[in-house]
Amino acid sequence: MSKKILVIPGDGIGQEVTTWGKKVLETIADNYGHQFTFDEGIMGHVAIEATGEPLPAETLEKAKQSDAILFGAIGHAKYDNDPTLKVRPEQGLLKIRKELGLYANLRPIKLFDDLLQASSIKPEILQGADILFFRELTGDVYFGEKKRSEDRNTASDLMIYHKYEVERIARKAFEAARTRKKKLCSVDKANVLEASRLWREVVQELAKEYPDVETEHMFIDNAAMQLIKDPKRFDVVVTGNLFGDILTDEASQVAGSMGMLASASVGDKVGFYEPIHGSAHDIAGKGLANPLASILSAALLLDISFGLQEESQRIIKAVDASLRQGFRTMDIATKHTENQFLLGTEAMGLKVIENLT
């Protein structure tokens, strides 16, 4: 198979971790005789520094020409500390999501057996949890009109949904539920928000086409609680952009650590793959970041964009093997457990590659 992959490392630890996602893809290409050609693009703070823009036209053009994109992370403390700055790294990510029509963000939450102790949640609560989130990614309050009054004392964002936006993401979620435990939970705040009432109406309507899927509706506040109280009750979860952002970060505790979670954004054509974790400036450049989320993003890329299930599973097995051998980055190390070997980014990346071959 011959494919063009664009790597966008982005900011902070994005640089370090995508190195390993990419190396894993190269190793797979070698092992299975595929032709992957790689190009690189800039986005976020690094792009603002270089060009003044968070998403340079060149990066977007490369993205459109590629068969799949491996992305790192975005964001920088400078902007977090100064909310008045007009040009911001995150605008790059939001723009590329919109431009590429990446309306469905899939975030699988599954614990590797060896990380059962790494979470703050009790092992007996976690064991067997397996959730697939569908987060809507190109609508909601993220993309509704933003306003600031002239005296700067009033600010607003429009939370808005159109029926077709809800329908297309919900349909993907229903289809996925069919291939799993046939349970769908739609999360909204329909007791307060009109956008959520539309969301609920559309999902209710669509549910009639999927009588084999058990559909429930849950308020976001309750969902945020249930996710921790009893993660096993969920199979597929579908929700809006903002609620999805919050729930999936929270769900990282169900998977042991944020450093383990990959996500796939799909929609019109090109797929976009990225860790759920952010740019983590506190540890950036120190070689401490966990590369596994980027490596697992590469696995999702092979599976979803290229249909290479076997190669994808191979990567997941190599990650699993590395964990079983006791190798841990800082974020997934457990206190008081024997036979654990603490590794930095590079050493962990190399372990996975070793286990791939």
Added chain:
Amino acid sequence: MSKKILVIPGDGIGQEVTTWGKKVLETIADNYGHQFTFDEGIMGHVAIEATGEPLPAETLEKAKQSDAILFGAIGHAKYDNDPTLKVRPEQGLLKIRKELGLYANLRPIKLFDDLLQASSIKPEILQGADILFFRELTGDVYFGEKKRSEDRNTASDLMIYHKYEVERIARKAFEAARTRKKKLCSVDKANVLEASRLWREVVQELAKEYPDVETEHMFIDNAAMQLIKDPKRFDVVVTGNLFGDILTDEASQVAGSMGMLASASVGDKVGFYEPIHGSAHDIAGKGLANPLASILSAALLLDISFGLQEESQRIIKAVDASLRQGFRTMDIATKHTENQFLLGTEAMGLKVIENLT
């Protein structure tokens, strides 16, 4: 002391639990020689059934005339299942919050020692956690303009904040932090939302007046994760209406169970006290609900609205004693623990009253 208390049981288990919040207040009045007179008001689904309106004028009038309000819960499956209904129970709660100017919702999260095992989170993560949430309660996307297009295919809610709204709640949070561990965490989504950028600017500005308080800013997605990963890192948390709704429900796992959490809504004049839990229709009327959140709401009422710290502490001690004696409602019972006695609502309420005297 002579005071007028309005009891609004509301919907579902609200009826059962406020009975015990009220009885506890009566017992305190007897024991300490106070004159509490009680009146009752209707709100929510029960009010819609009786009058067509979720908040009848009579209830609002009584509320304004009272010295404090003890509220139960709101909501009914009928409306949750039909998002097209125009008149909805929750409108009553939102309206009374707005009319009484209850802009600050205080939600203390603290684990009773004996409930260390009741949570899905590991005991060593929880032990010592003590968080005070300040949730803004009369602004945000809850109260911004709601719209539905004529073809009903587009729906929106305006997420909007004014500087003065952020300032007054943040000030309360800073003041509270001063009396505690002097740490304030403000939660927003300033990397995406304009309303959050205003929020962050205002809190940053105010922080200069409180140099003795260590202030940090955190994105909501990260906060939803940190709350479970390391709840001890938080002291006082201040956030907007929507994010506060989500985080405090989630935080119930830090307190062992939702059934233990009380909240105080204050602002202009009258204080309003309610459990964080909802109307829980699945168990309503069965005598299974945990009355402790309502009882602890009564304790907050005495402390905050009447300045009766001793009486308030007396209630908390009685709850603690009941737990230490091994009494548990369904929601806080732990599997495989000896010396636990499972009680229904009434028996648990009676235990607390016994321990009060």
